[in-house]
Amino acid sequence: MTEPTSTNDSIEINKTADADESLQNRLQQASTVANNLLNEIKKVLIGQDAVIEQVLIALIARGHILIEGVPGLGKTLLVRSLAKCFGGQFSRVQFTPDLMPSDVTGHAMFNMAKQEFEIRKGPAFTNLLLADEINRAPAKTQAALLEVMQEGQITIEGESFKTGEPFMVLATQNPIEQEGTYPLPEAELDRFMLKVIIDYPSESDEQLMLRQVCSQAQGGFGLEHIRTLLKPAHVLSLQKIAEQITVDEQILQYVVKLVRATRSWSGISRGAGPRACIALLSAARAYALLNNNSFVTPDDVKKMFIPALRHRILLSPELAIEGIAAERILHNILLQVEAPRH
Amino acid sequence: MNLDQVTIEIRPRSAWEALDLGLLMAKRWWLPMIKIWLLVSLPFFAMTQLLPANWFWGGVIFMWWLKPVLERPLLHILSHAVFNALPDTRSTFNLFPSLALKQIFASLTWRRLSPTRCMDLPVLQLEGLSGARRQDRLGVLHREDSSPAIWLTFMGFALELCLWVGMISFIWAFIPREIDIEWANLFFDQESAQLHRLQLFIWYCALSLTAPFYVACGFALYLNRRIKLEAWDIDIAFRRIANKRSSTNLLSAFVLVLTLGLSVFASDAQRNVYAEDQLPTMENSSAAEAYSGEAILDQPLGEYTELDRHQTQESIKAVLQQAEFSRKEIQRTLKFDKPEEEEDDEAATFWKKLFNFLDNFEGFVAAASLLEILLWVGVAALIGFVLYRYRHWLAAQFVRITPTPSPKAKPVTLFGMDVTRESLPEDISGNALRLLNTGDVRAALALLYRASLFHMIHSGIEIHDGHTEQECAELMHQHFASNSAAQTRVAYFAALTREWQRLAYGHLLPSAEKAQHLCANWNACWLQQGHSTAQGVTQ
Numbered sequence: 001m002t003e004p005t006s007t008n009d010s011i012e013i014n015k016t017a018d019a020d021e022s023l024q025n026r027l028q029q030a031s032t033v034a035n036n037l038l039n040e041i042k043k044v045l046i047g048q049d050a051v052i053e054q055v056l057i058a059l060i061a062r063g064h065i066l067i068e069g070v071p072g073l074g075k076t077l078l079v080r081s082l083a084k085c086f087g088g089q090f091s092r093v094q095f096t097p098d099l100m101p102s103d104v105t106g107h108a109m110f111n112m113a114k115q116e117f118e119i120r121k122g123p124a125f126t127n128l129l130l131a132d133e134i135n136r137a138p139a140k141t142q143a144a145l146l147e148v149m150q151e152g153q154i155t156i157e158g159e160s161f162k163t164g165e166p167f168m169v170l171a172t173q174n175p176i177e178q179e180g181t182y183p184l185p186e187a188e189l190d191r192f193m194l195k196v197i198i199d200y201p202s203e204s205d206e207q208l209m210l211r212q213v214c215s216q217a218q219g220g221f222g223l224e225h226i227r228t229l230l231k232p233a234h235v236l237s238l239q240k241i242a243e244q245i246t247v248d249e250q251i252l253q254y255v256v257k258l259v260r261a262t263r264s265w266s267g268i269s270r271g272a273g274p275r276a277c278i279a280l281l282s283a284a285r286a287y288a289l290l291n292n293n294s295f296v297t298p299d300d301v302k303k304m305f306i307p308a309l310r311h312r313i314l315l316s317p318e319l320a321i322e323g324i325a326a327e328r329i330l331h332n333i334l335l336q337v338e339a340p341r342h
Numbered sequence: 343m344n345l346d347q348v349t350i351e352i353r354p355r356s357a358w359e360a361l362d363l364g365l366l367m368a369k370r371w372w373l374p375m376i377k378i379w380l381l382v383s384l385p386f387f388a389m390t391q392l393l394p395a396n397w398f399w400g401g402v403i404f405m406w407w408l409k410p411v412l413e414r415p416l417l418h419i420l421s422h423a424v425f426n427a428l429p430d431t432r433s434t435f436n437l438f439p440s441l442a443l444k445q446i447f448a449s450l451t452w453r454r455l456s457p458t459r460c461m462d463l464p465v466l467q468l469e470g471l472s473g474a475r476r477q478d479r480l481g482v483l484h485r486e487d488s489s490p491a492i493w494l495t496f497m498g499f500a501l502e503l504c505l506w507v508g509m510i511s512f513i514w515a516f517i518p519r520e521i522d523i524e525w526a527n528l529f530f531d532q533e534s535a536q537l538h539r540l541q542l543f544i545w546y547c548a549l550s551l552t553a554p555f556y557v558a559c560g561f562a563l564y565l566n567r568r569i570k571l572e573a574w575d576i577d578i579a580f581r582r583i584a585n586k587r588s589s590t591n592l593l594s595a596f597v598l599v600l601t602l603g604l605s606v607f608a609s610d611a612q613r614n615v616y617a618e619d620q621l622p623t624m625e626n627s628s629a630a631e632a633y634s635g636e637a638i639l640d641q642p643l644g645e646y647t648e649l650d651r652h653q654t655q656e657s658i659k660a661v662l663q664q665a666e667f668s669r670k671e672i673q674r675t676l677k678f679d680k681p682e683e684e685e686d687d688e689a690a691t692f693w694k695k696l697f698n699f700l701d702n703f704e705g706f707v708a709a710a711s712l713l714e715i716l717l718w719v720g721v722a723a724l725i726g727f728v729l730y731r732y733r734h735w736l737a738a739q740f741v742r743i744t745p746t747p748s749p750k751a752k753p754v755t756l757f758g759m760d761v762t763r764e765s766l767p768e769d770i771s772g773n774a775l776r777l778l779n780t781g782d783v784r785a786a787l788a789l790l791y792r793a794s795l796f797h798m799i800h801s802g803i804e805i806h807d808g809h810t811e812q813e814c815a816e817l818m819h820q821h822f823a824s825n826s827a828a829q830t831r832v833a834y835f836a837a838l839t840r841e842w843q844r845l846a847y848g849h850l851l852p853s854a855e856k857a858q859h860l861c862a863n864w865n866a867c868w869l870q871q872g873h874s875t876a877q878g879v880t881q
Contacts, residue, residue: 246847246848246849248846248847248848248849250846250847251847293848294848294850295843295844295847295848295849295850296847297810297811297812297843297847298810298811298812298847299810299812299813302810334808335806335807335808336806336807336808337807337808338807338808339807339808339809339810339811340810340846340847
């Protein structure tokens with residue numbers, strides 16, 4: 001940290017006024033579009049604003065999202081409405097104990113008529129892949145998603161195929177304590193940018209939801225009323241704009257400091273890896289975009305810290321036995337790690 | 343009773359050995375016993391067969407209830423057979439009415455369910471005791487071996503039931519499978535009227551099989567108890583010695599003296615045990631040798647007299663003063679002198695004296711009370727000490743005391759900036775404007791922000807390491823939420839924070855007007871109301 005009065009020279013404002021202005025404008029537009037998207041989904045999925053916001057953040061930050069919650073809280077509805085909002089393709093795979101990896105990714109099949117192998121693409125070739133109840137499938141099938149989540153491509157019979165663009169996996173899982181579930185392997189968990197806990201809506205929200213459902217002719221959720229606000233290409237440009245959001249050196253240091261703190265923190269037996277830093281920064285950028293900011297502040301980082309890190313740390317057995325949640329430990333880290341110095 | 347004629351080995355046995363002896367006795371004389379049993383019980387069984395079919399349970403209970411009476415001839419046979427005088431069936435059968443009528447009412451009413459029935463029957467039948475004498479006699483007999491008698495009754499009953507069920511099953515097993523009838527219903531259900539008579543017969547068979555053994559075992563227990571009480575084995579041994587030595591005058595004279603002496607002792611001892619109970623002598627038994635149809639064992643006690651304890655004590659003393667019991671030996675052995683014993687003696691006498699003294703001391707009770715109080719005080723002190731010693735642990739376990747927040751020292755640096763009064767110039771606005779004019783916008787804003795933080799800290803707002811600029815603004819907003827006078831300052835700090843964040847993280851310079859405005863207004867916002875606000879906060 002240097003004395004503020006002496007850092008004047010260190011500030012490099014290397015953008016020209018025009019470029020700055022055009023970025024601001026584009027940012028403004030992007031933020032408006034993203035907020036419109038948010039509001040559109042909110043119309044259908046009532047009482048889960050924070051969840052919707054985090055899903056959008058993951059979409060803008062090219063991440064994948066793991067949604068944990070008991071059945072019946074609207075996880076599938078959220079994904080379907082998101083897919084409809086940006087006109088993308090949507091496929092859903094219900095993970096069951098007997099699901100095979102090829103059922104997700106696709107496989108090569110011999111065509112008797114043509115006497116040749118044909119590639120039959122699986123449901124992962126889409127824009128939004130909903131992996132419903134992912135922890136109901138054994139680790140073998142869960143691992144089928146590793147490549148596609150990281151690389152955005154699937155290799156079948158030695159040939160790589162690109163998935164749709166944009167591509168996002170939204171996996172839902174039941175709380176691990178429930179019967180008949182397989183915990184996700186660490187490598188898989190690490191590939192999810194955010195883990196969102198979906199909880200029961202408040203009483204007033206639930207009443208509102210019920211009223212809305214009752215007013216529908218078929219008793220549906222009003223998914224057909226959702227407008228398609230943008231195309232998949234627009235989502236890609238949203239992602240590009242988010243990548244242009246300014247990140248100060250101090251913010252980078254703060255991100256690294258926070259993630260490194262999880263590795264040496266008492267009570268955490270396994271801290272987060274470097275992928276957590278990337279995910280945290282990307283999410284903070286997307287959050288800044290949603291809030292119409294052209295730069296990332298420590299507040300954005302703090303806001304995204306818990307969703308981005310909660311599934312990447314392993315609590316020590318003592319704390320786990322005592323029933324202390326990872327969120328509490330992460331909150332302590334946020335309180336005690338020094339915020340950026342300017 | 344002639345012990346020379348006894349056909350069993352006379353020795354004290356344990357109760358279970360006695361039961362074994364009873365079984366052997368039953369096996370040995372089973373035929374005469376079962377003969378007389380069938381003779382006396384068959385008429386009663388025939389009576390039950392005359393009962394209507396639905397009186398099945400009545401028949402069962404009737405037979406079972408009469409058992410004490412029907413068992414009496416069996417005991418009669420056994421009691422004679424033991425002394426080698428097995429009576430014939432006819433004479434026993436003739437005696438049955440007189441045997442059966444002895445105390446029949448009591449035997450079939452309140453004594454019927456007595457668990458020690460088998461052991462008590464000889465007292466009634468052979469000794470002919472009744473009333474209080476019988477009770478006393480039973481009291482003596484029951485001092486030992488009553489528990490095996492109870493178990494014998496219980497096991498006998500269980501055996502009867504097992505035999506009954508077993509025989510029914512046995513018959514059942516011989517029924518061909520082709521006859522498809524639910525035989526269990528016939529035997530055990532209420533529709534089993536057809537087979538009631540068969541069942542009753544089976545029950546009678548079961549009783550017949552167990553009765554001789556039951557009576558014999560009970561009699562064996564009784565005999566064993568008498569052998570122990572009256573020292574029959576010693577008696578027999580002396581008789582044997584006496585017979586062997588009768589030819590040798592000198593020795594025989596000695597043995598005679600010894601026998602007489604011991605028999606006096608034995609008779610006295612018996613008197614002490616059960617009141618004037620005279621052991622039948624050989625002379626007496628010679629009268630019984632000619633079988634007269636009366637029980638052999640029924641005269642062992644003589645006339646009943648009250649126990650004269652004084653006389654008994656005298657007799658015992660007299661015996662003990664005889665030469666045989668008063669032989670003295672002097673043994674000389676070397677021994678270490680034991681001064682400790684003397685000390686012990688001294689200590690003992692000291693304590694004795696002390697307690698004697700204390701007994702007479704009137705204030706002793708008061709002193710004891712004082713001692714008690716002191717002890718309680720000691721216990722209370724000990725508890726207090728333990729509580730004090732482990733107070734932290736106890737507090738952690740049971741009492742959740744919220745620690746009183748210790749007043750924190752005001753931080754001197756925050757966000758890496760020096761926020762002490764010394765580091766700040768007197769005129770913040772003036773200095774900031776000067777910096778702004780020189781083009782150092784960042785320095786100007788930093789100065790404003792630093793000064794603002796200084797005032798925030800000193801107005802009581804707690805700022806931690808983890809707080810960001812935005813959170814500081816929110817803290818300030820919360821802190822002054824109820825203070826309308828400070829709202830301009832809150833608004834000013836929010837604006838300053840926004841511009842500072844844009845500059846620091848977004849690398850965006852504020853517009854000249856905004857910067858100018860912030861610099862110029864700092865003094866007005868923070869210093870004018872600062873004093874009053876600080877006072878308000880401290881209050």
